[in-house]
Amino acid sequence: MALTIKEVEYVAQLARLQLNETEKQSFAEQLSSILQYVEKLNELSTEGVEPLAHILPVYNVFRVDESKPGTLREEILANAPLVEEGQYKVPKIM
Amino acid sequence: MELYQLTIHELQDLLSRKETSALEITQAIFARITAVDDRVRAFITLTEEEALAKAREIDQQGQYGRIAGIPLGLKDIFCTRGVKTTCASRILGNFIPTYDSTAAGRLFAEHGILAGKLNMDEFAMGSSTEQSAFFPTCNPWDLTRVPGGSSGGSAAAVAADEIPFALGTDTGGSIRQPASFCGVVGLKPTYGRVSRWGVVAYASSLDQVGTFAKDVKDCALIMQIISGKDPLDSTSVDLPVPDYQTSLDGDVKGMKIAYPREYFQPGIDPNIQEIIKKALLKYEEMGAIVEEVSLPHSEYALPAYYLVATAEASANLARYDGVRYGLRDYEAANVIDMFSRSRAEGFGAEVKRRIMLGSYALSSGYYDAYYLKALKVRRLIADDFSRVFADFDLIVSPTTPTVAFKLGEQIGDPLTLYMNDILTVPVNMAGLPAMSIPCGFHEGLPIGMQLIGPAFAESTLIKAAFAYEQNTDFHRLRPALEVK
Numbered sequence: 023m024a025l026t027i028k029e030v031e032y033v034a035q036l037a038r039l040q041l042n043e044t045e046k047q048s049f050a051e052q053l054s055s056i057l058q059y060v061e062k063l064n065e066l067s068t069e070g071v072e073p074l075a076h077i078l079p080v081y082n083v084f085r086v087d088e089s090k091p092g093t094l095r096e097e098i099l100a101n102a103p104l105v106e107e108g109q110y111k112v113p114k115i116m
Numbered sequence: 117m118e119l120y121q122l123t124i125h126e127l128q129d130l131l132s133r134k135e136t137s138a139l140e141i142t143q144a145i146f147a148r149i150t151a152v153d154d155r156v157r158a159f160i161t162l163t164e165e166e167a168l169a170k171a172r173e174i175d176q177q178g179q180y181g182r183i184a185g186i187p188l189g190l191k192d193i194f195c196t197r198g199v200k201t202t203c204a205s206r207i208l209g210n211f212i213p214t215y216d217s218t219a220a221g222r223l224f225a226e227h228g229i230l231a232g233k234l235n236m237d238e239f240a241m242g243s244s245t246e247q248s249a250f251f252p253t254c255n256p257w258d259l260t261r262v263p264g265g266s267s268g269g270s271a272a273a274v275a276a277d278e279i280p281f282a283l284g285t286d287t288g289g290s291i292r293q294p295a296s297f298c299g300v301v302g303l304k305p306t307y308g309r310v311s312r313w314g315v316v317a318y319a320s321s322l323d324q325v326g327t328f329a330k331d332v333k334d335c336a337l338i339m340q341i342i343s344g345k346d347p348l349d350s351t352s353v354d355l356p357v358p359d360y361q362t363s364l365d366g367d368v369k370g371m372k373i374a375y376p377r378e379y380f381q382p383g384i385d386p387n388i389q390e391i392i393k394k395a396l397l398k399y400e401e402m403g404a405i406v407e408e409v410s411l412p413h414s415e416y417a418l419p420a421y422y423l424v425a426t427a428e429a430s431a432n433l434a435r436y437d438g439v440r441y442g443l444r445d446y447e448a449a450n451v452i453d454m455f456s457r458s459r460a461e462g463f464g465a466e467v468k469r470r471i472m473l474g475s476y477a478l479s480s481g482y483y484d485a486y487y488l489k490a491l492k493v494r495r496l497i498a499d500d501f502s503r504v505f506a507d508f509d510l511i512v513s514p515t516t517p518t519v520a521f522k523l524g525e526q527i528g529d530p531l532t533l534y535m536n537d538i539l540t541v542p543v544n545m546a547g548l549p550a551m552s553i554p555c556g557f558h559e560g561l562p563i564g565m566q567l568i569g570p571a572f573a574e575s576t577l578i579k580a581a582f583a584y585e586q587n588t589d590f591h592r593l594r595p596a597l598e599v600k
Contacts, residue, residue: 030472037430037475038437038452039468040460049472052530056473059531060419063489066496073491074498076321076351077307077547077571083350093214101211103444110439115451 024054119144120277121594124186124334127280131180138171138185138229145187145231149278152597157253158263158273160192161200162232170229182337184227189282191270192233193240194220194325195314199230203316204248205238207442207462217314218349219283219325219342226341231279235269238464239433240290240318242266243536246527247466254523255297256595257561261520264294264536267328271298274328276597281329281338287318288421289515289540291326292552296515296564299554301335301581301591302328306571307547308353311346319428320351322421322544331591332553332582336360339574355572363579366586369403372508373580378414379513379539388514391556391563395584396512402583409508411500416493417542422534423477423490424545430474436462469530498546505570510580513539515552515564543568551577554590562590 030050034041041049095108104111119127119141130136146164153159167187174185195201195213202208216224224230237247245253245268253268255261256276263272267284271294274282284291286304295302303326310325317323325342329335340361345354375396380389396406438444438458445457463471477486504511517538526533543550548571552564565584569576585591 025476029476033472033476033479035456036479037471038434038455038459039463039471040453040456041468045468049469052469053473053476055531056422057476057486060423060486060490062419063416063423063493066413066416066493068489068492068496071492071495073488074495075491077498078351078353080351085347097214098440101214101441103438103442103446112439113448113451113454 025050025057120148122280123330124183124280124337127186128180131185138174139168141185142167142171142187142229142231145279149231152276153278155254155259155597156256156272156276156278157251158234158269158276158278159189159232160202160204160235160250160269163199163230167229167231174227174229179227182226183223183341186228186280187231188223188228189231189234189270189273189279190220191236191267191282191284193236193285193316194283195316196220196230196233199233201233201316203239204236204250205462205464205467206249207436207459209443211441213314215314218311218346219315222342223283234267234273234282237266237268238467239316239429240266240285240287241429241466241470243289243293243533244526245269246523247464249464252523255520256597257299258520260522261561262297262523264297264520266290268294270328271295271300271302274298274300274330275595277594281327281334283325283327283342285315286324286326286544287322287425288544289537291328292515292540292550292564292566293536295328295552297520297562299562299590299593300328300330301332301551301553302326303335303339303551303574303577304543304549305339305343305574306549308351309549309572309574310342311349311352313346313348317432319425320432321428322425324544332578332585333364336364336578339578358575360575360578363575364582365579366583368399368580368583371404371510371580373399373404373406373510373512374409374504374508375406375512376409376411376414376504378411383538384514384517385519385558387558388516388519388563391558392512392514392565395555395565398584398587399512399580402587409504411504411542413493413496413500414542417497417545418534418538420490420493420497421537421541421545422473423486424494426470426474427477427487428474430471430478433467433471466530494545497542501542501546501548509569509573509576511568513566513568515539515566519558519561519563539566547571549574549577551581553581553584554593555584555588556590
């Protein structure tokens with residue numbers, strides 16, 4: 023399975039990663055060789071095998087809706103690249 | 117012996133006899149770090165001032181025991197309140213968490229002293245610590261070689277006597293492989309045994325927190341402290357934590373040990389195979405029953421792992437968008453460009469590669485062929501182990517296919533680098549506990565033996581590892597790092 027530059031660009035857009043031309047070229051080659059390697063899985067018949075997404079039985083966990091002391095807003099916002107009036111600031115969306 | 121060379125339990129003996137203090141120990145550790153870390157380069161961040169203050173405080177109270185007054189290191193993937201946590205990535209280069217991860221918090225509650233944060237492959241993606249965005253760490257046994265990864269800083273720091281113990285994480289071998297390369301004890305517990313809360317996520321169904329130590333007794337102690345249910349991690353398991361110290365009895369009589377023939381194949385260095393076979397003979401001498409078994413789907417674990425792990429990573433790493441924390445590109449005119457450019461600047465090549473692979477495997481039209489197929493194979497791998505554990509207590513194998521390789525040797529070729537994990541990833545796919553313990557040397561480089569147990573059988577691992585350690589001296593050997 024060889025990946026084209028166009029496919030690499032599409033996946034990069036899904037992943038929100040801006041790639042330069044060199045990266046597109048090297049990812050096309052490297053991902054193609056990795057995909058070729060994982061083709062090995064098709065040697066196995068997995069008909070009727072239940073997929074195993076999680077090793078433990080996963081179920082929803084409920085708890086009582088009580089308020090507890092949390093982290094100070096100022097401390098959390100201190101990590102933000104850009105803040106205005108106690109809120110995260112980002113470039114125009116619309 | 118110098119203080120920095122001692123194990124936790126040896127230091128506790130001295131503390132209880134008032135022959136040393138937490139301050140003396142902490143000073144000795146920082147002197148050692150100053151003497152060797154310019155060459156080993158295990159630490160990203162040191163917290164010397166806070167550590168010395170904490171040591172003085174503990175000495176004043178005079179309450180020792182367990183890990184009280186003992187310095188420790190944390191892989192830089194554990195959130196630490198007020199202390200920079202980078203995950204060895206530029207995107208988190210200036211991130212200061214507002215809380216402690218549960219595992220770290222449990223160590224601090226026992227008055228363990230944080231000495232610093234340790235180097236790793238960026239976002240735990242790598243097997244050599246060369247993927248750190250900052251600098252590579254060197255193997256203390258041979259500074260031209262890698263310490264393994266992704267928890268390479270943790271393993272190297274313990275091996276170089278820079279710290280008595282450290283925590284790491286293991287998604288596909290990231291504790292066991294560096295423990296093997298650096299000749300220390302490394303334990304990856306059962307999935308769910310230790311809380312992952314506050315640990316930066318790579319692949320959430322595979323990630324597990326574990327420990328590096330100088331001997332099995334210390335390892336058992338750390339496991340005792342960090343294990344157990346955490347309401348903040350819904351995947352942590354509510355099972356009683358056994359007293360691991362009772363497993364330190366050296367008795368493996370009648371224990372049934374399996375060695376899988378698929379783990380002793382031509383791709384595995386014959387010198388390593390021979391040393392593991394010798395260790396198996398040792399177990400027989402000690403009264404264990406040793407038999408060959410088959411784990412027929414072993415060769416499919418690695419390709420399945422790289423699909424599952426990267427798919428989960430692509431989702432987990434979507435949170436790095438330059439909005440709430442981390443690196444941001446300020447030039448972008450709109451928000452989508454801001455995301456894409458911040459991520460392009462902030463992530464290294466291997467991280468981008470895995471995000472791309474994972475996004476592809478999950479994308480429309482390919483989901484069934486790649487991701488779903490991998491999950492089905494995962495079931496077959498887990499079933500292989502269940503069949504063996506119906507008749508055996510323990511599986512023994514080499515931890516790695518080779519000894520530590522040279523820095524730069526494998527960096528250009530992702531697939532070759534991935535092959536390092538061939539003996540360790542099946543364990544993560546099945547969520548099992550496993551350990552690597554020192555069991556010999558080849559041309560001056562350490563070799564690790566992997567012990568794999570059924571789910572929640574950490575006691576069995578500790579029991580078998582301790583019995584072996586009692587009959588050998590490999591864990592006592594330390595690299596001859598010259599002090600300038």
